Amino acid sequence: xxxxxxxxxxxxxxxxxxxxxxxxxxxxxxxxxxxxxxxxxxxxxxxxxxxxxxxxxxxxxxxxxxxxxxxxxxxxxxxxxxxxxxxxxxxxxxxxxxxxxxxxxxxxxxxxxxxxxxxxxxxxxxxxxxxxxxxxxxxxxxxxxxxxxxxxxxxxxxxxxxxxxxxxxxxxxxxxxxxxxxxxxxxxxxxxxxxxxxxxxxxxxxxxxxxxxxxxxxxxxxxxxxxxxxxxxxxxxxxxxxxxxxxxxxxxxxxxxxxxxxxxxxxxxxxxxxxxxxxxxxxxxxxx
Amino acid sequence: xxxxxxxxxxxxxxxxxxxxxxxxxxxxxxxxxxxxxxxxxxxxxxxxxxxxxxxxxxxxxxxxxxxxxxxxxxxxxxxxxxxxxxxxxxxxxxxxxxxxxxxxxxxxxxxxxxxxxxxxxxxxxxxxxxxxxxxxxxxxxxxxxxxxxxxxxxxxxxxxxxxxxxxxxxxxxxxxxxxxxxxxxxxxxxxxxxxxxxxxxxxxxxxxxxxxxxxxxxxxxxxxxxxxxxxxxxxxxxxxxxxxxxxxxxxxxxxxxxxxxxxxxxxxxxxxxxxxxxxxxxxxxxxxxxxxxxxxxxxxxxxxx
Numbered sequence: 001x002x003x004x005x006x007x008x009x010x011x012x013x014x015x016x017x018x019x020x021x022x023x024x025x026x027x028x029x030x031x032x033x034x035x036x037x038x039x040x041x042x043x044x045x046x047x048x049x050x051x052x053x054x055x056x057x058x059x060x061x062x063x064x065x066x067x068x069x070x071x072x073x074x075x076x077x078x079x080x081x082x083x084x085x086x087x088x089x090x091x092x093x094x095x096x097x098x099x100x101x102x103x104x105x106x107x108x109x110x111x112x113x114x115x116x117x118x119x120x121x122x123x124x125x126x127x128x129x130x131x132x133x134x135x136x137x138x139x140x141x142x143x144x145x146x147x148x149x150x151x152x153x154x155x156x157x158x159x160x161x162x163x164x165x166x167x168x169x170x171x172x173x174x175x176x177x178x179x180x181x182x183x184x185x186x187x188x189x190x191x192x193x194x195x196x197x198x199x200x201x202x203x204x205x206x207x208x209x210x211x212x213x214x215x216x217x218x219x220x221x222x223x224x225x226x227x228x229x230x231x232x233x234x235x236x237x238x239x240x241x242x243x244x245x246x247x248x249x250x251x252x253x254x255x256x257x258x259x260x261x262x263x264x265x266x267x268x269x270x271x272x273x274x275x276x277x278x279x280x281x282x283x284x285x286x287x288x
Numbered sequence: 289x290x291x292x293x294x295x296x297x298x299x300x301x302x303x304x305x306x307x308x309x310x311x312x313x314x315x316x317x318x319x320x321x322x323x324x325x326x327x328x329x330x331x332x333x334x335x336x337x338x339x340x341x342x343x344x345x346x347x348x349x350x351x352x353x354x355x356x357x358x359x360x361x362x363x364x365x366x367x368x369x370x371x372x373x374x375x376x377x378x379x380x381x382x383x384x385x386x387x388x389x390x391x392x393x394x395x396x397x398x399x400x401x402x403x404x405x406x407x408x409x410x411x412x413x414x415x416x417x418x419x420x421x422x423x424x425x426x427x428x429x430x431x432x433x434x435x436x437x438x439x440x441x442x443x444x445x446x447x448x449x450x451x452x453x454x455x456x457x458x459x460x461x462x463x464x465x466x467x468x469x470x471x472x473x474x475x476x477x478x479x480x481x482x483x484x485x486x487x488x489x490x491x492x493x494x495x496x497x498x499x500x501x502x503x504x505x506x507x508x509x510x511x512x513x514x515x516x517x518x519x520x521x522x523x524x525x526x527x528x529x530x531x532x533x534x535x536x537x538x539x540x541x542x543x544x545x546x547x548x549x550x551x552x553x554x555x556x557x558x559x560x561x562x563x564x565x566x567x568x569x570x571x572x573x574x575x576x577x578x579x580x581x582x583x584x585x586x587x588x589x590x591x592x593x
Contacts, residue, residue: 140559
């Protein structure tokens with residue numbers, strides 16, 4: 001890991017430089033037009049300064065995004081409708097509730113599929129096939145159908161997030177519960193272990209690495225689900241609503257700030273799951 | 289015996305569907321539903337226990353799917369579920385038939401233009417950069433952690449920005465698809481190019497093979513299973529990217545556009561018809577890639593019977 005720190009930092013630095021170059025290049029035309037209309041002929045350095053500090057740039061410079069992030073998280077009260085913390089919390093709560101529901105459904109489904117042969121043969125092909133279907137396209141339907149039943153706000157978004165995350169969990173868990181080989185199962189048999197004992201002492205511990213792999217995919221999917229669920233209904237709060245409002249009013253810096261916030265949120269949640277995975281693995285006796 | 293049971297289930301559901309469409313309701317119908325569902329469960333159980341051989345393996349999932357569809361029809365019509373909540377399959381099919389030209393237009397706009405071009409460019413670019421990274425270890429060590437990080441990010445959120453750069457037409461949707469498919473391809477191809485064994489690589493060296501020969505004769509064939517994994521992961525991802533990108537604004541055509549506007553008008557049967565198109569397109573796309581994989585990596589252990 002430490003071997004790749006220098007290359008990663010180099011590439012990140014290169015990307016930031018590229019970004020600044022791109023910001024100058026992409027905003028050049030707009031700034032040049034404004035200046036020409038004002039009758040001004042700024043020098044090269046002035047032009048660069050103007051392109052990097054434009055209020056509505058085609059591509060905002062990194063420092064503008066950081067500035068907006070700082071302004072909308074640290075300087076505004078958390079309860080303000082313009083605070084990014086408020087919007088991030090709306091999305092995060094929906095994603096987490098959905099993640100919890102999706103995990104419960106996915107694990108239960110996997111346990112059922114592993115123990116009932118008919119379920120596996122009839123249901124599993126559909127679960128696998130549904131991976132190829134763009135489930136996010138169902139988001140507007142869920143919003144409208146639940147809205148007709150009088151449900152709005154957090155729950156519809158959580159249901160979409162749950163819907164997105166139960167597939168990876170169910171598939172990973174089925175694989176994991178099947179992971180113990182014939183030898184280990186035979187050993188349990190020679191000890192005349194009951195079905196429940198085989199499950200709790202052999203299958204469940206063996207499935208944990210697969211479960212965590214599924215959980216990490218599902219967490220990222222839950223955040224995407226919660227964000228996308230905010231688009232079709234024209235939600236008032238949340239990172240998705242922030243993206244949509246920014247795109248309506250051409251507030252590019254606001255869009256980028258919301259995007260960075262979503263990225264940080266998602267990466268943090270997945271990172272936490274990774275830490276939990278290492279913790280569990282160590283408790284179970286794995287060596288780092 | 290199983291065939292007889294299947295016939296009985298089919299007949300029972302056919303009678304029930306005819307009954308509820310004729311306006312029948314009441315205890316007799318619901319008793320019929322319970323009976324037919326029980327029979328269907330028994331049928332699925334029997335098919336599931338049958339030995340798994342060739343087409344017989346399709347029996348259980350098909351019976352299960354057909355039962356769900358029939359139950360959906362009977363319950364939605366019988367209970368008079370409002371269309372806003374859930375339209376009956378027959379209503380969706382009827383709407384599909386009526387709106388076929390429009391659905392085809394949306395399919396052309398979203399799938400044939402945005403998805404396919406974005407998929408080709410994104411996968412191609414990821415593959416190309418992976419070839420470069422394979423030759424430059426510094427680049428590889430720097431790119432791989434970033435590629436893994438991007439997998440945890442909501443990439444589709446860049447749609448409004450790309451719409452600003454490339455306009456609202458399919459070009460900006462294709463750009464979203466490029467961004468979504470690029471990194472899975474990069475990460476998998478880099479892993480695949482490193483998958484060739486040390487023994488084989490030494491052999492190529494002792495034959496004094498050029499880097500190009502090593503790549504073409506050893507590394508690329510060894511990387512094919514990884515590359516196809518990325519191609520398969522990217523197939524539904526590309527469709528999702530293009531549809532969701534249209535939620536952020538699009539010309540008055542396209543699958544994502546139709547889904548949002550018709551859902552807002554509560555024309556749920558049309559939305560479901562569009563979902564059927566998306567599901568069929570997504571599965572067919574995935575299936576074609578899987579078939580190509582079968583043909584290209586016939587030598588791999590996972591493809592052998």
